[in-house]
Amino acid sequence: MPPGRSRRTSPVSSEFGLIRLLEAQTRHPDRQVYKGIGDDTAILKTSSTEWTLITTDLLAEAVHFDPATSSFEDIGYRAAIANLSDIAAMGGTPRFMLVAIAIPPTCSTAQIQRLYRGMMEAAAPYQVSLVGGDTSASKQGLFLSITLTGVVQPSQALLRSGARVGDRLYVTGTLGDSQAGLDLLRSRRRPALRPAHARFLLARHHRPSARIAEGQWLVKQRLAGAAIDLSDGLTGDLRHICEESAVGAEIIADALPLSPACRAYAAARRLDARQIALQGGEDYELLFTVPRGKQARFERLAGKTGFHFTCIGSITAKRLGLRLRTGTDTTQPLPVTSYEHFLRPS
Amino acid sequence: MPPGRSRRTSPVSSEFGLIRLLEAQTRHPDRQVYKGIGDDTAILKTSSTEWTLITTDLLAEAVHFDPATSSFEDIGYRAAIANLSDIAAMGGTPRFMLVAIAIPPTCSTAQIQRLYRGMMEAAAPYQVSLVGGDTSASKQGLFLSITLTGVVQPSQALLRSGARVGDRLYVTGTLGDSQAGLDLLRSRRRPALRPAHARFLLARHHRPSARIAEGQWLVKQRLAGAAIDLSDGLTGDLRHICEESAVGAEIIADALPLSPACRAYAAARRLDARQIALQGGEDYELLFTVPRGKQARFERLAGKTGFHFTCIGSITAKRLGLRLRTGTDTTQPLPVTSYEHFLRPS
Numbered sequence: 001m002p003p004g005r006s007r008r009t010s011p012v013s014s015e016f017g018l019i020r021l022l023e024a025q026t027r028h029p030d031r032q033v034y035k036g037i038g039d040d041t042a043i044l045k046t047s048s049t050e051w052t053l054i055t056t057d058l059l060a061e062a063v064h065f066d067p068a069t070s071s072f073e074d075i076g077y078r079a080a081i082a083n084l085s086d087i088a089a090m091g092g093t094p095r096f097m098l099v100a101i102a103i104p105p106t107c108s109t110a111q112i113q114r115l116y117r118g119m120m121e122a123a124a125p126y127q128v129s130l131v132g133g134d135t136s137a138s139k140q141g142l143f144l145s146i147t148l149t150g151v152v153q154p155s156q157a158l159l160r161s162g163a164r165v166g167d168r169l170y171v172t173g174t175l176g177d178s179q180a181g182l183d184l185l186r187s188r189r190r191p192a193l194r195p196a197h198a199r200f201l202l203a204r205h206h207r208p209s210a211r212i213a214e215g216q217w218l219v220k221q222r223l224a225g226a227a228i229d230l231s232d233g234l235t236g237d238l239r240h241i242c243e244e245s246a247v248g249a250e251i252i253a254d255a256l257p258l259s260p261a262c263r264a265y266a267a268a269r270r271l272d273a274r275q276i277a278l279q280g281g282e283d284y285e286l287l288f289t290v291p292r293g294k295q296a297r298f299e300r301l302a303g304k305t306g307f308h309f310t311c312i313g314s315i316t317a318k319r320l321g322l323r324l325r326t327g328t329d330t331t332q333p334l335p336v337t338s339y340e341h342f343l344r345p346s
Numbered sequence: 347m348p349p350g351r352s353r354r355t356s357p358v359s360s361e362f363g364l365i366r367l368l369e370a371q372t373r374h375p376d377r378q379v380y381k382g383i384g385d386d387t388a389i390l391k392t393s394s395t396e397w398t399l400i401t402t403d404l405l406a407e408a409v410h411f412d413p414a415t416s417s418f419e420d421i422g423y424r425a426a427i428a429n430l431s432d433i434a435a436m437g438g439t440p441r442f443m444l445v446a447i448a449i450p451p452t453c454s455t456a457q458i459q460r461l462y463r464g465m466m467e468a469a470a471p472y473q474v475s476l477v478g479g480d481t482s483a484s485k486q487g488l489f490l491s492i493t494l495t496g497v498v499q500p501s502q503a504l505l506r507s508g509a510r511v512g513d514r515l516y517v518t519g520t521l522g523d524s525q526a527g528l529d530l531l532r533s534r535r536r537p538a539l540r541p542a543h544a545r546f547l548l549a550r551h552h553r554p555s556a557r558i559a560e561g562q563w564l565v566k567q568r569l570a571g572a573a574i575d576l577s578d579g580l581t582g583d584l585r586h587i588c589e590e591s592a593v594g595a596e597i598i599a600d601a602l603p604l605s606p607a608c609r610a611y612a613a614a615r616r617l618d619a620r621q622i623a624l625q626g627g628e629d630y631e632l633l634f635t636v637p638r639g640k641q642a643r644f645e646r647l648a649g650k651t652g653f654h655f656t657c658i659g660s661i662t663a664k665r666l667g668l669r670l671r672t673g674t675d676t677t678q679p680l681p682v683t684s685y686e687h688f689l690r691p692s
Contacts, residue, residue, distance in 0.1 A: 030475040032441070042477035044442060047393045056402075056478060056493050058446035062485045095378070096390060100404035100491050129376040131388035132402060139408045141484070145446050145491035147402050 038244065039160050040089040040229060041150065053150035053157065055086040061104075061141040069185040072111045074206040075144075076118025078282075082231060083148040084122065084210035085284040089229035090157040091219030092150035094126045094212065100145040102138035115144070126212060156219050158227035158288065163245035167225050167289035167315040172211045173308055174259040175234055176273060179280025181205025184265070191268035197261035204259075208284040214307050215286060223298045227288035233281040235334050239322060241287065248320035250331060251278070251313040278324070278334070289315055384590065385506050386435040386575060387496065399496035399503065401432040407450075407487040415531040418457045420552040421490075422464025424628075428577060429494040430468065430556035431630040435575035436503040437565030438496035440472045440558065446491040448484035461490070472558060502565050504573035504634065509591035513571050513635035513661040518557045519654055520605040521580055522619060525626025527551025530611070537614035543607035550605075554630040560653050561632060569644045573634035579627040581680050585668060587633065594666035596677060597624070597659040624670070624680070635661055 030036075034051065035043040041055040057079070059065060065075045080097070087094045099119065103112060120130065128148070181201035184190060190198075211229070218224040226245055228237045234251070242249055256277040266273035290298045295311075302309050313325070322334040376382075380397065381389040387401040403425070405411060411421045426443070433440045445465065449458060466476065474494070527547035530536060536544070557575070564570040572591055574583045580597070588595055602623040612619035636644045641657075648655050659671070668680040 030473070033475050033477055036475065036477040037479070042442070042444070044477065046398070052392070052398075054442065054444060054478060054493075054495070056444040056446045056480055056491065058448050058480050058482055058489065058491050060448045060482055060484045060489070063448070063483050096388070096400070098388070098400060098402040098493065100402045102404050102406045102409070102489060127376070129379050129382065131379055131382040131390065132400060133383070134402055134404050136404055136406055137409050138406050138487070138489075140486045143404065143406070143448060143484075143489045143491075145402065145404050145489075147400075147444065147493040149400070 035157070035159065040086040041092070043090070043152070043157050045154070048154070050151045051154050051157065053087055053090050053092045053152055054147065055083055056145065056147040057083050057086075058143065058145045060143055067111075067142070070206060071118075072114035073118035073121070076115040077122045077207055078118075079144055079146055080119040080122035081208050081210045081284055082282075083146045084126065084128075084212060085208075085229040085231065087148060087150035088210045088212045088215040089227050089286055090150065090152060091215040091224075091227065092152040092157065093216065094123070094128045094148055094150045096131045096149045097123060097128050098132040098147040099130065100134040100136075102136045102143040104138045104140055104142055107142055119146070122210075152219065158215065158218060158224050160226055160228050160241050160244035162224070162226035163241050163247050163289045163315045164225060164291065165247055165315055165317055166292045168292065168295050168311050169238075169249060169251070169287065169289055169313040169315065170309050170311050171230070171234070171257060171285050171287050172214050173209070173283065173285040174257045174262065175230070175278075175283055175285060176262045176276035176280040177201055177204035177259050178208055178282040178284075179233075179276050180262050180265040182282075183269075191265065193264055193268050197264045200259065200261040201265060205282070208282065210284055211286045214309075217305060217307065218286075218288060221298075221301055223290055223294050223301070225289040225291055227286055230283045230285045230287055231281060233279045234287065235278050235322070236281070237287055241289070242318070242322060245315070246318050248316040248318050248322060249313060250316050250320070250323045250325055251334065253324055253326045255310065255312045257308070257310040257312070381503070381505065386432040387438070389436070389498070389503050391500070394500065396497050397500050397503065399433055399436050399438045399498055400493065401429055402491065402493040403429050403432075404489065404491045406489055413457075413488070416552060417464075418460035419464035419467070422461040422466075423468045423553055424464075425490055425492055426465040426468035427554050427556045427630055428628075429492045430472065430474075430558060431554075431575040431577065433494060433496035434556045434558045434561040435573050435632060436496070436498060437561040437570075437573065438498040438503065439562065440469070440474045440494055440496045442477045442495045443469060443474050444478040444493040445476065446480040446482075448482045448489040450484045450486055450488055453488055465492070468556075498565065504561065504564060504570050506572055506574050506587050506590035508570075508572035509587050509593050509635045509661045510571060510637065511593055511661055511663055512638045514638060514641050514657050515584075515595060515597065515633065515635055515659040515661065516655050516657050517576070517580070517603060517631050517633050518560050519555070519629065519631040520603045520608065521576070521624075521629055521631060522608045522622035522626040523547055523550035523605050524554055524628040524630075525579075525622050526608050526611040528628075529615075537611065539610055539614050543610045546605065546607040547611060551628070554628065556630055557632045560655075563651060563653065564632075564634060567644075567647055569636055569640050569647070571635040571637055573632055576629045576631045576633055577627060579625045580633065581624050581668070582627070583633055587635070588664070588668060591661075592664050594662040594664050594668060595659060596662050596666070596669045596671055597680065599670055599672045601656065601658045603654070603656040603658070
């Protein structure tokens with residue numbers, strides 16, 4: 001989870017623009033801070049050859065995870081991916097992890113060990129070292145706080161603020177799968193769906209991927225303008241890019257990358273799969289921009305990688321806001337709704 | 347709170363040696379990690395001129411703080427000091443802070459702002475920059491997670507493992523004041539105590555000091571063998587030094603530094619003030635060792651500073667365990683009890 005981003009999950013946290021203001025007031029100028037609050041991670045100019053990324057994330061039972069529908073391994077895995085994904089969105093390499101946990105009396109040691117096992121499994125491909133943490137009691141509910149650091153070459157990190165009018169908008173992977181998987185978990189009456197499709201959607205919810213390699217490739221090729229990871233959902237996270245870059249954006253509904261499983265799920269539920277893709281959270285795909293003049297080169301080079309990139313729209317003038325193109329001539333404003341974890345009415 | 351230390355506050359967290367084992371199993375060798383889990387902070391060899399310290403701490407309502415007896419400013423202040431104190435125990439300089447918070451529906455934005463204000467007030471003397479965080483909802487209870495980084499010169503950090511037989515044991519400040527302050531807060535019938543004494547003890551509980559300058563001075567003079575900060579209480583934290591250094595220790599009961607207020611409190615309650623000093627937690631003083639051969643030099647140089655250091659005992663052979671000297675000839679084993687926050691019976 002990016003520093004300073006508030007999840008709109010309570011009357012209080014929705015007012016956290018106020019806290020950001022307070023933070024800004026209390027901050028003194030610090031020459032080592034290249035980017036503080038307001039991006040996927042902070043960027044610290046810690047040496048002349050390497051800058052440090054750092055992000056922290058606090059996950060609460062019944063808000064971000066539910067042991068009734070997720071195994072402890074999966075809860076740990078997803079929590080680690082949420083942080084790895086923030087490093088991916090900067091184009092960085094993850095390095096060190098710290099895990100603090102508050103444990104209610106209802107949790108067993110075996111459950112907590114499974115949680116750690118899931119976290120370490122998610123982090124294992126990246127040679128991330130667990131270097132610290134804290135364990136404490138909780139009167140009620142399990143709380144999990146992960147801090148992850150990473151590194152990036154000086155001035156190379158992908159910022160939210162790098163989008164310019166005319167840039168093309170891209171995403172990795174497919175969208176909406178995690179939301180569809182979560183909806184499946186929470187349904188009393190599951191829709192008729194092929195077992196393989198159901199398995200795919202549940203896996204995408206429980207075991208998402210952090211797009212570390214894609215982020216690093218974008219940095220290396222110097223082809224991306226701005227980037228963010230999709231934790232709040234496409235609409236919500238695109239809004240962050242637009243705010244930080246002072247631009248608008250237009251998404252082409254028919255261009256949104258959808259998995260066959262998500263399409264089948266939407267059909268079974270008589271929903272518009274594109275709506276799930278627009279609003280569903282926690283896909284942990286990357287959303288990024290490519291300047292118009294670099295698009296041909298990007299497409300050519302991307303074709304040689306095994307990565308899955310899809311152009312889903314473009315950056316427009318700020319005054320046009322966020323719009324959705326549904327036909328050849330029809331655009332409409334994108335509603336401001338965003339993914340709200342478990343507290344979201346469903 | 348040091349990485350990997352478990353607060354003995356629940357049946358689960360008391361078994362967290364198991365988690366430490368799991369962490370050790372899943373860790374791969376990492377040349378940049380000078381010290382991972384098992385000290386006050388992790389130590390990372392991030393550059394040839396400067397090493398990075400990092401620590402994280404998760405504080406839970408009704409376990410570590412109680413809004414019924416502490417203001418939100420004080421809760422924030424104390425939380426920041428707990429982390430600053432971990433950097434102090436390494437002899438480091440604090441640098442960057444991240445704050446993640448899970449907010450229950452019962453908390454107002456104004457209260458959360460006061461919490462932040464308290465944190466920033468504690469951090470202000472050290473030019474610490476708040477560079478990130480996360481806000482989220484909590485179904486029940488306020489949870490606060492702070493991550494703090496610091497820096498230290500390569501190979502200069504004070505470790506828990508540096509104590510040797512014959513070393514002298516020292517502490518900063520006075521001990522037991524925070525515990526006495528907490529007891530005052532929680533008493534239905536307050537003992538007869540001068541208002542100045544009561545104010546002093548409450549201030550020591552609500553607004554403890556992080557001994558940053560003392561830690562840095564010890565590093566600069568190269569006079570300390572091992573160090574730790576007193577969060578669990580003298581007995582509990584001395585045990586950590588003894589475990590990490592594979593030594594025993596003897597404390598001289600009559601040498602324990604006691605404030606007049608703590609003495610007055612103990613007298614009013616018919617308690618032994620030395621017992622409060624031995625077991626009371628959250629003083630955030632430093633406990634450190636000075637090799638016998640350096641003691642004279644230490645005493646001479648320390649006398650020129652404004653710092654308050656007291657020799658309270660010495661390091662002994664491991665087989666002797668932890669002992670308390672109460673008379674000229676009498677020693678007894680120190681009980682294993684440690685400070686257990688609010689869940690401790692009182």
